[in-house]
Amino acid sequence: MDLSRPGYFSAALWRKSLPVASFTRKLDALLPESLDTLPEALRQRIDWCCKLDAGRALPSTRLGDMKMEKRQEFYFLDLMRHAKGFGWDMRLDWRFGDVTEVPEVPALLKSRPIGEDNANSVVMPLDYLRHFKFPDDPVPLAEKRPLAVFRGRLGSVQAQPARYAAVMQLHDHPRHDVGQVNTREDLPPAKGWMTIPDQLRYRYILAPEGNDVATSLKWIMNSNSIAVTPPLEYETWFMEGRLVPGEHFIGVKPDYSDLDEKIDWAESHPEEAARINRNAKAWCAQFHDRQTENLVAALVLQKYIEATGGLAHSRIQRNLFFPAG
Incomplete structure (x- = not known):
């Protein structure tokens, strides 16, 4: 997608106006029934972005209660793009902006410190247009x-x-x-x-x-x-x-x-x-195919939901990462 920020913003606002059901249908078709058929490289990406194990505390905030704050519009719209299909009752925590510390609770964010103790920092493609522009370079x-x-x-x-x-x-x-x-x-x-x-x-x-x-x-x-x-x-x-x-x-x-x-x-x-x-x-x-990027983002959110015990609040009733028993 090669859009200006105003064009990207307008398209995101239009998507925001669409009903949840349309997002859920697309998400349901996108997510696999099992991780067994997922390429290993994608599984590694998902586990790298979301390092959480099961049994984390359920966040208290509903997706439907999130507000679009000034100067954080692109973060909000990018997260909503991937999360809306899980439904307004999805529970989450988030940190927008240039995050340089690991939060005390599992949260969705753009950036985190490199290290072993950053599992509470669950990485998502936020402020995507600014960070993932790949201009052509004709000069060898x-x-x-x-x-x-x-x-x-x-x-x-x-x-x-x-x-x-x-x-x-x-x-x-x-x-x-x-x-x-x-x-x-x-x-x-x-x-x-x-x-x-x-x-x-x-x-x-x-x-x-x-x-x-x-x-x-x-x-x-x-x-x-x-x-x-x-x-x-x-x-x-x-x-x-x-x-x-x-x-x-x-x-x-x-x-x-x-x-x-x-x-x-x-x-x-x-x-x-x-x-x-x-x-x-x-x-x-590996970041050029938008369909693959959408799949990885959806599975990162799915793992986050499962790890924080939020499946009962999701419109997608699958247990892909931490199956019972």
Whole structure:
């Protein structure tokens, strides 16, 4: 789907106006009768997004009681898109926005810290249009400028340490083109805005995390350029926590002190650089089919409902993940 945010918003509002029964029919046809026929790769995605085991406490809030709050409209509409078929009585908790902590109760959200103790953070494809835009890139890797580039709006060092380090360490670097677009007394002089096509002229694009993940990491990995980033701390529907430095992107130290060394290595090993680029695009390919994405999202919600004891409140009466006995 290639829509502007107003177009996407209008389409989502139209879907919101449709009766629950129409969503339930589509959901009933989409969900399998058993997980036995589900490809292993999809099962792994579902279990990664929802790590919950059975016996969790039932949330008290009904889906039908959710309100669309200002500046959270896209989160609300994206969640409603996938959840409405389960019925207004579905019970859930949620956290919208850039979530960087694990909630005390199982909740549906966009982002979570990478780690073993994040089971209460159940990942859903929220604010989808912003995070899953994959623009075309007609320029082959070998024909791009062999430099690193970064442009972005910079927040505080507390909220965006990786971005802050990139700008402060590399702003005046003679080899690369790194800078922020906003003006602030504690920052170097602002540099001009660059569109995504502008940045895609470069062979290497920095993707430091912002308030949570780097939104740019997705479109960079889908392109013919190579993402360069320090160690990742957060993950979303894109499964950033499963990405491997040297396989899907070029990893650098948090202070970027080894950036030139890593770029020099990639330039002297073009076949390895091309392999990383191929792996990155293959990773992105699993998110391109909307029917598959809808299925995974539906099964993540189904597992969440079962784990929190909410089947009695769902219009879909299946027990796929924790069958009795």
